[in-house]
Amino acid sequence: MAERPKSVSAWLNTRLPIISVFRREYIEFAMPRNLNYLWNFGAFAVVSLMLLVLSGIFLAFNYTPTIADAFSSVETIDRQVASGWLVRAIHMGGVSMLFAALYVHIARSLYYGSYKAPRELVWLTGLGLLLLVMITAFAGYVLPWGQMSYWGATVVINAVNTVPLIGKPFASWLLGGEGLGNIALHRFFVLHFVTAFSIIGVIALHVATLHVTGSNNPTGKELTRSHQTVPFHPYYTTKDGLGLCLFLMVYAGLIFFAPDFLTLADNYVQANSLVTPADITPEWYFAPFYAILRAVPSKLGGLVLATGSIAVLFATPWLDASGVRSARSRPLLRVALPALFLAFIVLGIAGLHSPNGVWLWSSRIAVTYWYFYFLGLLPFVARRENSDNLNGAGE
Incomplete structure (x- = not known):
């Protein structure tokens, strides 16, 4: 006869090994001992997403997705529902904190070469996660039905209309x-919910691919x-816990001291299709791509450049053929990558200003460097910086 399990957990584990799998993957899982605090931002993103999902469910209880009642239902949440202002x-x-964590997470991966073999799927699932977050955020931005929500969506829809055949x-x-x-x-409203819960599945896939290959360092x-x-x-867990305490302090400061x-401000005014805002400005996390959209006179050209700026990231593992991962061991990349990050910041600032004068030309220079880095500089540097001529600094 089979030996009787000594506890309920042992009995369960023999039939559905949840406990042993959790212990193997999240307790005993081997991690490089030299990881710095930039590796904490993945945990920050997960916590931000959890807070977004929970708060979104409570907001949905009182939201009405009609153009007659959407704005007033949001006002009711802010002013009449108990603690509604806090939940909102x-x-x-949470959206701002999630995008900030994702952008730092991606920048860290670019700098330390976490997109290179054998971690291509980790990189691709991470970029897929970014796309889903962007779609979710855009759909959610429309829901309050304020002036900026309405006109921001109008700009995007007009850009999509320019795509031949399918637009x-x-x-x-x-x-x-x-x-x-x-x-x-x-x-x-439906898209916002569906993609939000889809993100959870993509995160699970992202973590699963990471646990197959192990973490970079x-x-x-x-x-x-x-x-x-x-x-x-x-x-x-201790290091992430300390980082999360600091992260949540910034989060709380944003909510209570910089709402x-x-x-x-224009989004606190109900949408009016007859009154166009003086300047249609996106949220900061969309500003770099909005600046690219406006960098050229053609709507279609701007849309192609904006979508291409993300698409080129998907090709990065194959554009960079160097045998060396980390920019610490790649002198040319140590100069080129900070310039890329600066270009992204310049695009973000330009996207929050009117597209004229210095801001227009700044965005054009920045987007030019963005494409030059990925399509020209990165393949060239990969041929110059390899494990042979860098004294074995590669894999």
């Missing part, structure tokens, strides 16, 4: 008609000796 502030602040049919399908109305608002070298690694718990940073 957590939701709006107008796709925009018409998304809107359910010729313009933004009840059907469109309801579809954005600042040196970019594979760690094969036992003394070079430590268990995830308690070493990195005006969470959205634009």
